[in-house]
Amino acid sequence: MSPRGAPIQGDGTGESDWLASPRLRAVPVTNLAQLIGDARRLVVVAPHPDDEVLGCGGLIALAVEAGMEVRVVALSDGEAAYPDDPHWTGQRLAPARRAELIDACRALGVSPAKIVHAGLPDGRLRAHLDKAAQLLAGLVQAGDAVLVTWARDGHPDHEAAADATLRACAQVGARCIQYPVWAWHWGDPRQPAFLEGAAARLPLPQAAWDAKQRALACFATQTGHCTPAPAQPILPAHVLVRFGRDFELFLP
Template sequence: MTSTGETVPRIRGDGQAESAWRSSSWLGALPRRDARDALRSVSRLVVVSPHPDDETLGCGGLIAEAAALGVPVEVISVTDGEACYADDPAWPSDRARAVRRRELQRALTTLGVAPAALTILDVGDGRVGERETELAVVLAPLLAADDVVLVTWRFDGHPDHEATGRATRAAASSVGARVMEYPVWAWHWLDPEQGDPRMQGAVAWQLSASARAAKRVALEAFESQLARDGGAPILPDHVMARFGRDFEVLLP
């Protein structure tokens, strides 16, 4: 995630409190699916993330479930999230890039993903939209027809997330891979009682206790996003509260 490029007015203020989501009749009515049962038939899980941490926030539990089952998992990080604190002189892009790569590697190791299974494209934090067509071309040879590909929702409310979703859809379509999308910023601005008609077909994938625990520890690896000296972090407590659920939502 990054604060750079947040021109979409939906991502502002504190957003929806997790207490509102806990009482949401819309969210509570989503069909449930046991993650382990669903993942057993997957040949390979490929997770595409706009910035380091999005993959763990949106589907870290599913990554952990797949890894525990022996399903091969590949993670593609589109950017390094190097512009996370672009206005802070203490966080030049070179420092942010190095820190966030280390954090991502620690998080994925916790989730059971080997370092060799991580691909970093370094497209440019905040620039995914302008390079969307190029990104689709780069992604296509990294995917196979029998993959299940997870990527951020095309309507997530963050331009990098949306462009990554569209590019991944295009790449997967070109090779015949199946795509499902995970919301991240949508939990900030969606109406907990109304949802969104574009989320038709959403399913809540139930996580095991061990996967939830692995996700919780993995999220702690992103120290640069959880706290910042002299300024507000990207992931304050009220945001993190949205990602401790016992399920993760995927869209067809």
């Protein structure tokens, strides 16, 4: 696992190593009802637009299919993804990523009216932790199931988002469930840190998997399928393959 707040570098752990991991294969299987219990509503918190689909796009699709209300909260617009790219400045990237998130949520069955764009600074969520926790405490209700990136995910914004969400859930009496994103990049398949405690694997039926892949394709600025393409897209093929599995992992 990376040091807390370390930048994402290199290709990370290969997908073939994860798929060969006995520890990962041994994770207990769950289903939607078991995972979220008697929650009346699902709230998904993402540090940046795309994290919600990467980590739990299949779960979102399943919840929508089950008739649950789903809200998505993007704490930042992900505007600092390409600080050295002369075209994809923050001013241009922020509205592009907001639009991508709207399209991705539609692909999962979530109405744009159910999306909250918090607009906190990308890359600096830790400095705005109190504001994020206050915002979430005003959005989350007792009895909600709230999903957020893992508190040790190896990305500073992901970890700050988890800390803010855990604080808000404790304040209002909601249940928090975490999902890894960049932990797959940093993790050691022989001793995955996110499998030290309870973990559950949610199989994705074909329809939910298809919806997730359609949603991921909406993030053209991150996959590099945009014009002009970033020199080093955030989600190249070797990263996306980790989210093309037929299951998702959760830390209840």
